[in-house]
Amino acid sequence: MGTILDGVAIATAIKQEVAEDVKALAARGVRPGLAAVLVGNVPASEIYVRSKVNTCAELGLYSDLITPPADVTTEAMLELVAQLNGRDDIDGILIQLPLPKQVDTKALLNAVDPDKDVDGFHPVNAGRLQAGWPALAPCTPAGVMEILKRSGIPVSGQHAVVVGRSDIVGKPAAMLLLHKNATVTICHSKTRDLEAITSDADILVAAIGRAGFITPAMVKPGATLIDVGINRITTREEFDRFFKGDLRREETFAKRGSTIVGDIDPHAFEVAGAYTPVPGGVGPLTIAMLMANTVRAAKMRRGL
Ligand SMILES: NC(=O)c1ccc[n+]([C@@H]2O[C@H](COP(=O)([O-])OP(=O)(O)OC[C@H]3O[C@@H](n4cnc5c(N)ncnc54)[C@H](OP(=O)(O)O)[C@@H]3O)[C@@H](O)[C@H]2O)c1
Numbered sequence: 001m002g003t004i005l006d007g008v009a010i011a012t013a014i015k016q017e018v019a020e021d022v023k024a025l026a027a028r029g030v031r032p033g034l035a036a037v038l039v040g041n042v043p044a045s046e047i048y049v050r051s052k053v054n055t056c057a058e059l060g061l062y063s064d065l066i067t068p069p070a071d072v073t074t075e076a077m078l079e080l081v082a083q084l085n086g087r088d089d090i091d092g093i094l095i096q097l098p099l100p101k102q103v104d105t106k107a108l109l110n111a112v113d114p115d116k117d118v119d120g121f122h123p124v125n126a127g128r129l130q131a132g133w134p135a136l137a138p139c140t141p142a143g144v145m146e147i148l149k150r151s152g153i154p155v156s157g158q159h160a161v162v163v164g165r166s167d168i169v170g171k172p173a174a175m176l177l178l179h180k181n182a183t184v185t186i187c188h189s190k191t192r193d194l195e196a197i198t199s200d201a202d203i204l205v206a207a208i209g210r211a212g213f214i215t216p217a218m219v220k221p222g223a224t225l226i227d228v229g230i231n232r233i234t235t236r237e238e239f240d241r242f243f244k245g246d247l248r249r250e251e252t253f254a255k256r257g258s259t260i261v262g263d264i265d266p267h268a269f270e271v272a273g274a275y276t277p278v279p280g281g282v283g284p285l286t287i288a289m290l291m292a293n294t295v296r297a298a299k300m301r302r303g304l
Contacts, residue, residue, distance in 0.1 A: 002225070002272030005151050007143075011284035014146060015059055018291045022060040025298065032298035033062035034092040034118065034290075035084045039077075039103070040070030045096045052094065055287050061294060062089060074104045078111050085113040091301060092118030092294035115301055118293040121168065129175050134300070136293050141173035143285025144205060144226050145180070147276060153203070153224050156181035161198050163187045163214070163263070164207030169228055173205050194218070204264075212242050212265035219268045225275040228282050229263025242266050 022032060034056050038049040049065065056063035066084075068077065077099075084093050093116045099105050109117075114124035120138035128135035148155055160182035164170035174186045182203065187194055198204055198218040204225050206214050211231035219225065233239060234257060242261050243249040253259045262278030269275045276282050298304075 001270055002222075003151075003274040005147050005153075005224075005226075005274050005276045005281060007147060007276055007281040007284045010147055010150050011143075011288040013150070014285070014288040014292060015055070018061075018288070018295055019059040021295050025295070025304075026060070028304075030298060030302065030304075031060075031062050031089075032091045032295045033064065033089045034094060034294045035064045035066060035087075035090045037066045037068070037077075037080065037084075037093070037095045039068050039072055039096070039099055042098070045098075049094075049096050052287055052290060055291055056294075059291055061291065064090065070100055072100070072103065074102070074107060077103055077108050081108060081111045085111075085116060090116065091298035092116055092290075094119055094290065116297055118290055118297055119168075120172065120293070126167065126172070129172060132179055136297060137176060138168050138172045139286045139289035139293060140169050140207075140228060140282060141176055142289045142293070143282055144173055144228070145176050146285060146289070147226065147282065148180075148203070148224070151274065153274060155203065157183070158202035159183050159185070159200055160203040160205065161185045161187060161201035162205040162207065163191075163194070163198065164205075164209075164228070166207065169207040170205075173207065173228075177203070177205075206263035208263040210263055211238065211261045212263070214264040214268055216265065216268040216271055219264075219271055221271045222273040223271075225264055225268060225272045226282065227262035227264040227276050227278050229261075230278065230283065231261050231263070232258050233261050234258045 036049050053063045053065050084090050093112050109121045114122045117125050117136055120136045125135045160177040162170050162174045165186055165188045174184045178184045195218045199220050204223055207228040239253055260279050
């Protein structure tokens, strides 16, 4: 079994550093603030946003939870974003996705002031990231880099293979790895002979959205496996495929009728040099990096 890369411990360390930063800023009369916009009543979104707002309170950041109704229009949302762009007490604007169908998500994300875009989704930030300029990077890939750095995993000169090319995970992860001098290959659903590529990876990042998609045969022994995927499985067949004999999982599965698996088949962790578990790997970093980005935005906006 490879070494576990403990995302909870790394996220805790980052949050402590953020809290210290917030204290230092308070001494200068600055309190970083996050506006969290939660539209309608999507249960998963409510849970995510609540934990983001709670983490702000825990670390001493100001937060404002704004909850437009599910039938809100694009125009009303654009007006809200314009107000938040203009507010001096708000350094970061988070619009929880997905939005209802009638709202033009792209138009909205493009309307966020890039300097307050703590999710790093604005094309200006994507451009800054590509150009290697100071940028607010998307939280999940930024978290992946923190895991590698803080675990002492070498990146320079390594072959990093990223499976997935979404704007929020795959592409920015590839760009961040490239900036740290990895030799990067990006794979996607049209990639030919995926296994030949993944099994040459020193660092394999899976951001696919398919339960246990990366099998042991697709992994080079000793590789570092970073599993971004979060997939809920509910059938006994799937459970047995990934977790047969795992008594702790069995307990959760019996209690909740489901469990979470990443995009990497957990059996592949047996051949890895190091790996992020699911849950408890990349997931906890996302909120920690959102907090770090908000403090960074507060500093950048004030030239601190
Ligand atoms: N830990 C966290 O905090 C966090 C944050 C965000 C996302 N996630 C999780 O990460 C996963 C990926 O998220 P996402 O938003 O990046 O997903 P996404 O937008 O659906 O992108 C999935 C990517 O996987 C590729 N893909 C799909 N099937 C494939 C196949 N058979 N072979 C090779 N590539 C394939 C797709 O290729 P094409 O482009 O060709 O379609 C696409 O680029 C999901 O499980 C999500 O829940 C976790």
